[in-house]
Amino acid sequence: MTEIKLYNTKIRRKEVFAPIDPDNVRMYVCGPTVYDRAHIGNARPVVVFDVLFRLLRHKYGHDNVNYVRNFTDVDDKINAKAAETGRDIRDITDETIGWYHEDMDALGALRPVHEPRATEYIEQMVTMIERLVANGHAYTAEGHVLFDVNSYEAYGALSGRKLEDMRAGERVEVADYKRDPLDFVLWKPSSGDQPGWESPWGFGRPGWHIECSAMALELLGESFDIHGGGLDLQFPHHENEIAQSCCANPSGEFANYWLHNEMLQVEGKKMSKSLGNFFTVRDLLDQGVPGEVIRFVLLSTHYRSPMDWTEKKVREATATLRKWRGMTKGIEPSANPASTVVDALADDLNTAGAIAEMHKLATDGDVAGLKASAALLGLLGNTMGVLVSAAISSQPIWPSAFANVAPLNAFWVDGKSSLSSKEIDRIDYWIRARSDAKSRRDFEEADRIREALLAAGVSLQDSFLETNYEVEGVFDPSKLEALK
RNA sequence: GGCGAGUUGGCGGAGUGGUGACGCAGCGGAUUGCAAAUCCGUGUACACGAGUUCGAUUCUCGUACUCGCCUCCA
Numbered sequence: 001m002t003e004i005k006l007y008n009t010k011i012r013r014k015e016v017f018a019p020i021d022p023d024n025v026r027m028y029v030c031g032p033t034v035y036d037r038a039h040i041g042n043a044r045p046v047v048v049f050d051v052l053f054r055l056l057r058h059k060y061g062h063d064n065v066n067y068v069r070n071f072t073d074v075d076d077k078i079n080a081k082a083a084e085t086g087r088d089i090r091d092i093t094d095e096t097i098g099w100y101h102e103d104m105d106a107l108g109a110l111r112p113v114h115e116p117r118a119t120e121y122i123e124q125m126v127t128m129i130e131r132l133v134a135n136g137h138a139y140t141a142e143g144h145v146l147f148d149v150n151s152y153e154a155y156g157a158l159s160g161r162k163l164e165d166m167r168a169g170e171r172v173e174v175a176d177y178k179r180d181p182l183d184f185v186l187w188k189p190s191s192g193d194q195p196g197w198e199s200p201w202g203f204g205r206p207g208w209h210i211e212c213s214a215m216a217l218e219l220l221g222e223s224f225d226i227h228g229g230g231l232d233l234q235f236p237h238h239e240n241e242i243a244q245s246c247c248a249n250p251s252g253e254f255a256n257y258w259l260h261n262e263m264l265q266v267e268g269k270k271m272s273k274s275l276g277n278f279f280t281v282r283d284l285l286d287q288g289v290p291g292e293v294i295r296f297v298l299l300s301t302h303y304r305s306p307m308d309w310t311e312k313k314v315r316e317a318t319a320t321l322r323k324w325r326g327m328t329k330g331i332e333p334s335a336n337p338a339s340t341v342v343d344a345l346a347d348d349l350n351t352a353g354a355i356a357e358m359h360k361l362a363t364d365g366d367v368a369g370l371k372a373s374a375a376l377l378g379l380l381g382n383t384m385g386v387l388v389s390a391a392i393s394s395q396p397i398w399p400s401a402f403a404n405v406a407p408l409n410a411f412w413v414d415g416k417s418s419l420s421s422k423e424i425d426r427i428d429y430w431i432r433a434r435s436d437a438k439s440r441r442d443f444e445e446a447d448r449i450r451e452a453l454l455a456a457g458v459s460l461q462d463s464f465l466e467t468n469y470e471v472e473g474v475f476d477p478s479k480l481e482a483l484k
Numbered sequence: 485g486g487c488g489a490g491u492u493g494g495c496g497g498a499g500u501g502g503u504g505a506c507g508c509a510g511c512g513g514a515u516u517g518c519a520a521a522u523c524c525g526u527g528u529a530c531a532c533g534a535g536u537u538c539g540a541u542u543c544u545c546g547u548a549c550u551c552g553c554c555u556c557c558a
Contacts, residue, residue, distance in 0.1 A: 012488095030558075038558095045558050077556075159553085165486045166554070230558030235487085262489080263552060270552080278557095300507090301497070306490080306551065313496070316508055323522090344498090353498050356506035363506095443517055450519080461521050468521090 001059050002339075002346045006226075007304060009234065009258040010158060014348050017257065019225045025056050025065045026224035028216045028255065030233055031115070033072040034096035035081050037280040038103050040294070040309055041230075041264040041271055047295050047378075048261050048303040048349065049228050050109040054376055055345050058337070067112040068219050070212060071097055074118050074205055079194055089195055093117075103281040106291035107298075108378040114219050118211040122197045125206045125214040128248045129186045129199075137247040141177035143189035145201055149182045152243045158258060159235035184240050186210050209240040213254075217245065222252025228259040261303040267310055288474060292379060293317045299351040299377060321379070322470075324362060324370065328380055333372035341373035351377060419475055427458055430483065431467050434460075448483070455479040 004017040019025040029049045032042055049069075056065045073093040082089045101111070129145055132138035137151045149155045149163060156162055167181055185207035190196030196203045216224065222245075229238060238258065245254040265271055271278045284294055296317040301307040338361055344353035354377060361370040374380035419427070430449050437445040450460050453469070456479035461468045 032558080033556095042558055160487060161554080162486085231488090232553060232558060235554065261558070263558075265551085271557090304489085305497090308496090310496085312508085316496075320507070326521090350498070353505085356498065359506055438517075441517075447518075454520095459520070462516075462519085463521090470521095 002343050004055065004059060004346045005348050006257055006259060007348045008256075009260050010256075012160075015257075017225075019060070020223060020256070022060050023064050025060050025226075026220040027053065027056070027065065027067045027226040027228065028212070028220055028224065029067070029069045029112070029227075030212060030229035030237070031069040031071050032096075032100055033075045033077060034093045034100065035075065035078045036096065037099055037282050039271070039278045039280045040266070040284065041278065043104070043107055043281050043294065044264050044298050044303070044307065045228065045230050045261045046104050046109050047107055047298045048351075049259075051299065051345065051351060051377055052226075052228070052259070052349055053110060053112070054378060055342075055349070058342070058376060059346075066114070066220065068114045068116065068216065069112040070215050071100075071115060071117045072211060073097075074195055074211075083193070093119075099282070103285070106285055107281065107295045108291060108381065109295075110378075116215045116219060118206070118215070119195075121211060121214050121218060122206065124218050125210045126187075126197075126199050128210065128214050128217065128244065129206075131248045132186065132244065135247065137243075138186055139179065140201055143202055143204065144177065144185055145187040145207075146178060146183040147186055147240065147243060147247075149180055149184070149243065152247055154246070155182075155243050156239060158239050158242055161235060161239075184209065184236065186244070209237055210244060212237075212241050213244040213248070216241075216254075217249065222249040222254070224255055226257045226259060227255030228261070231260040231262055234258075234260055259303075262306045265306060265308045268308055271309075289314060290318075290321075292321055295378060296321055296355075299379075300355060302352050303349055320359075324358075324374070324380060327362065328367050328371040328374075331367050331371055333375060334366075334368040335372070337373040337376045338366070338369045341376060345376060419471065423475060423477060426477065426480065427453070427469065430480065431460070431469065435467065452480055452483050455482075 005014045006017045007014045027049070029045065032038060038046075049067075053065060053067050071093070073089075078089055078092060081087075081092055085092075097117075105111075129138060132147065133140065133145065136148075138145050138147050140146075156166070163180070163182060187199060187201055187204050187206055187210075189202055189204045194205065196205050216227070227238070227241075242254055245252065263270075266278070281291075281294065285291060293314060297309065297313045298307070300313065300317065338357060340357040340360070341354045344350045344357055347353070354373070358370055358373055358377075361367075361373060371380055430453060434446045434449040437443070437449065453460060456477060457472055457475045458469050459472055461470070
């Protein structure tokens with residue numbers, strides 16, 4: 001297979017991907033803080049890195065890619081929600097993780113190999129902080145442990161920032177116990193109602209960044225291949241991860257390739273919590289937008305470009321997928337994805353280019369190739385991506401995901417399966433009535449029926465032999481009352 | 485203020501130092517009672533200025549504009 005090229009933020013250009021160990025390709029992606037439903041912006045890196053996971057498995061083998069994505073389940077936002085609702089923190093995080101799995105499964109994202117929770121790695125974090133204190137990269141002050149950014153000369157290298165430049169732009173109040181305004185917290189004290197753990201520095205909890213360093217070390221080692229996340233995490237989160245990890249483990253490289261996805265906007269505007277114009281993946285699913293359509297839209301723009309989420313894109317993606325699903329229905333995928341599609345993905349994950357190549361396959365009538373290629377993007381699968389892994393490798397890795405995905409997918413594959421048999425009978429009745437009208441050449445009546453069905457969400461397609469129909473969105477039988 | 489990204493046809497969106505993807509829409513045609521769906525055909529695009537070059541949308545510099553990060557956020 002073609003060599004994979006990836007744009008490495010660390011050096012700001014594309015380079016050929018060469019894993020440390022081709023039999024154990026290791027990738028870490030920053031996961032969610034679990035205090036609320038994932039919004040559409042959260043879904044972009046999930047889907048993008050899912051495609052990378054699939055591509056790496058395609059090249060290096062199904063069992064040779066170790067993909068880790070964490071759950072941050074200790075955080076002040078979670079504490080705030082607990083205080084607000086009076087609920088137990090663990091209840092909130094467990095519930096949110098469940099939602100996250102449901103929603104990301106619906107997008108056809110494979111579960112990573114490991115999904116560590118921060119609270120299960122406190123011990124490793126404490127150990128790492130101890131090492132940083134011992135080797136002079138961290139200091140204690142007023143119950144806090146802080147990382148000394150001046151002790152690490154490469155600080156700022158990933159994001160291209162200089163310490164003095166950033167100090168000049170300082171605009172938040174700085175805690176006076178910091179030696180440098182940019183020093184960041186590794187450990188902080190907890191009061192009675194906050195979650196906390198005993199540590200050499202007293203009862204407290206970890207700072208913002210240490211969990212990723214500790215979990216990556218534990219699960220992937222001192223040096224691993226790929227670290228991914230949103231561009232907004234480049235600074236300070238990823239910068240701080242590098243500083244902590246490289247200072248605690250000077251013999252390691254931490255991550256060799258840094259990948260950052262650009263941000264998502266909605267209808268041309270920045271999406272943010274403070275502006276309140278964001279919506280969740282669940283909102284879209286509940287509106288009847290299939291997970292596969294969401295996935296397709298997210299993949300239709302290259303991951304390093306800002307993407308604008310629009311209704312129009314949703315409609316176009318729906319039309320394309322409906323067409324492709326129609327032509328690949330019941331077709332056995334070819335043994336391998338088309339080389340044109342693989343090549344596009346291998347070129348820094350050019351998913352938009354890959355989709356263009358898939359359009360060409362469709363035009364050429366290579367439906368088996370289309371189906372096999374789509375699988376590499378996690379599209380056109382039998383259960384929205386989960387079974388796809390079975391098609392191109394051995395077995396689905398998370399059969400439990402079927403439970404969540406299957407009903408949704410059934411709805412998408414053909415809207416009819418969301419109908420009750422009574423509703424089907426009713427639609428069939430009117431289709432027969434229309435056929436009768438047509439045979440009498442009473443086209444006025446035939447058109448009246450067709451329009452009423454359309455209003456109810458049922459669109460008809462006549463062929464020589466019969467009339468087929470599709471259900472668009474939700475069937476609304478009340479609209480058929482007009483026919484009586 | 486610091487750092488970074490972008491500007492491609494009506495819209496979306498790849499890519500390339502020389503033959504100008506791909507999709508949607510539009511237009512023409514096939515098909516249809518009419519539609520829908522499907523199929524075939526069809527496009528006057530590369531922000532602006534200068535430079536390098538035989539040749540630039542593609543490289544370099546500048547200008548304008550847009551956007552993101554630096555603050556919770558992917």
